[in-house]
Amino acid sequence: MSLPAIASPTLPRGTLLNAALRSPSFLAGAAITALFLLVAVVSFVWTPYGYATQDIPNKLKGLSLAHWFGTDQYGRDVFSMILVGARTSIAVALIAVGVGIGIGVPLGLTAAARRGSLLDEVIMRLNDLVFAFPALLIAVLITAVFGPSATNAIIAIGIFNIPVFARLIRAAALSLWTRDFILAARVAGKGPARISVEHILPNILNTLVVQITIQFSLGILAEAALAYVGLGAQPPTPSWGKMLADSQTLISLAPHLALIPGLCIVFTVLGLNLMGDGLRDIFDPRLSRSRQ
């Protein structure tokens, strides 16, 4: 192409950062996500009140200077609960997604690389088996054996995430394996593992990023569902999902009890989605105009 060789030789890979700084959706998403992560970290060292401290005379107060987000039916400070709840919700969702990616992605890539083999069949049928049990059921099983806790909720949601990623990755990778550039890599003597990491994974990254943001929001909701039936974080440890669940009988009396954790979930998910969207564009050389 007759495009002049823009002064690129000196700044090849660093331009990725430049592209990131110029993508508004990435910046907005990263800012929101960073805020919530910060909130979770801050909660370890500081909360305005003890998150479990009850103050019955001041129950169900609205938003005020003393209690920024008001108080709940036991007079606990909602702002403090949100801070600590961020910890639980984000940690559960993040680790659960991490488990899903860490195990599901390699499984999917392996199945695609050995497509049609016995190994492929075994991996995918085991995935079907896990998929056949709802996360809730797995959680009940695990809780029955190990007792209820946030850790067990993470394991249950994580296990549920594995087949989601394995299937997605396998399907996306399969269509890539038929492409000519993969054939070219095979002609260059590269083995399936190397091709999977060097060529397949970067090309399905956008699909993966989108799925991560979806699974993350599902993770927060799943944690809420587990907490709701008493299988997640145990009281008095708050989580956004549990706060949401607890508030539903009081929704006409004190709507802020439902609105605030609900909005927190919405904004976290929104932030992650925006960041995921931005990341997808940044990683795709065809879309990042800044580097042409």
Next chain:
Amino acid sequence: MSLLEVKGLQLAIGDVKILRGIDLAVDAGQVLGIIGESGSGKSMSALSIMRLLPTGAHATGSIRLAGDELLQKSERDMCGVRGKDIGMVFQEPMTALDPLKTIGNQVAETIWVHGQASRREALAEADRVLERVGLPADLFPRDRFPHELSGGQRQRVVIASAIALRPKLLIADEPTTALDVTTQARIIELLNRLVNEDGMGMIFITHDLAVVAGLADQVAVMRYGEVFEAGPTGEVFRTLAHPYTRALFEASSHVPKRDPSLPGGPPVLTVENVVRDYRTPPKRLFGKPGAFRAVDGVSFRIERGENVGLVGESGSGKSTLARAVMALEAVQSGTITIDGQKLDPRDGASFATRRKLQVVFQDPYGSFDPRQRVDTLITEPFHLLGADAPHGAERQARIAKSLETVGLEASDAEKYIHEFSGGQRQRLAIARALIIEPSLIILDEAVSALDVSIRAQILDLLAELSDRLGLSYLFISHDLSVVRSITDRVLVMKSGKIVESGATEEVFRNPQHPYTQELLAATPHLERALAARS
């Protein structure tokens, strides 16, 4: 007055001008051939006539079909025109047909959608139309699905639904490009017959001058969204008044210059009695799996600096053979020797053997990882050198050298693949093959997806490289004229066997095997077509 009159048609998508005021005219019973390279606006002209434009497109000017202005019609009225007054045939018959509908239903749909008949009558009419396009009911039951037919038969179904209501105008957009030559010849014959029988007008869009020369009454040569030249076919081709038409004409019959002294010396590739079977699924539960012999006892050799063509239609086993040579597929018996080193049928090739062999694929868009930069892409074969792979400055030098060898610039190494055109990508593919200094390059339909002028340039480049570097090519193609221009020897493959081989000129001038004769007769030939006109 002409059947179709297009006057001053302009088309813009957003701010980009696609068509800059084109004039076309088609008479009833006549064929208008539109020729042009990719991006010339020929398909967009056809879609404008059908009013099937992408969102954001805006057309101005005038399109009159039998005096009726189409551009002023509402979308609802256009639905009544499409399929009824204007039929359309697309390039890829597999995607133009609904895979879940039987061929009878597919054709009948066009008929009853226009309220011309009840479903039962429509099915009966569909039956007659399919008969007309050469698919008699006793051989092709109407409850067949598209995947049960061959490419040519599918295209006949597409044609049947396009002509079912006897439209006044038929638009065929590259209808034979995806088909084999013998099939192409039969489809063109069919279209020609239908035009004569029904007296409809036809617009035939193609990039292949030879096809147009044999078929069209009028031609229009398009470029940059304009009609550069138009007129009766014989006249346009004989006078070649416009320089662009002449350039196209020359490019399509281009023969690169080659050094005749070269081939000779020890064989680079020896293939002996190679057999490749595929297992087919058993017909019954617990039945025995069947076998399909894709390559059946093939033997040949390629000498240093020799260019060997491998021709055959789809399904003849030529691609399977190429994959076996590349050690991407195991063979059941026989031996393949590359530069004196035998391929292991089980493990494939050692790195040392693979170094001798590289490949260039057909699709310039699919053969590069879109996520990597050119320097990473073209150095991929360095993997074969293991620890000996060049690093740092030497690597840069090798990249620069191989880019310059194929006529690109060293600075292109910093770019991503989407910044290159189709022809440049094919140059990059050649650069990737050359970087490891192989003795043999397999060119699998390497120029088939390119426009004629680009194709001529790539052929020149290939010929020059072969002479200068003593490279051998295995040139796989279904395009006989290209094979003729660049190869020393040719192998003709049919049903997994090599049915004829010999010096290229010899085989083309005096084909012995009936299949070769059939192939040659079916190949559109520019000069022959023009001679037949006068």
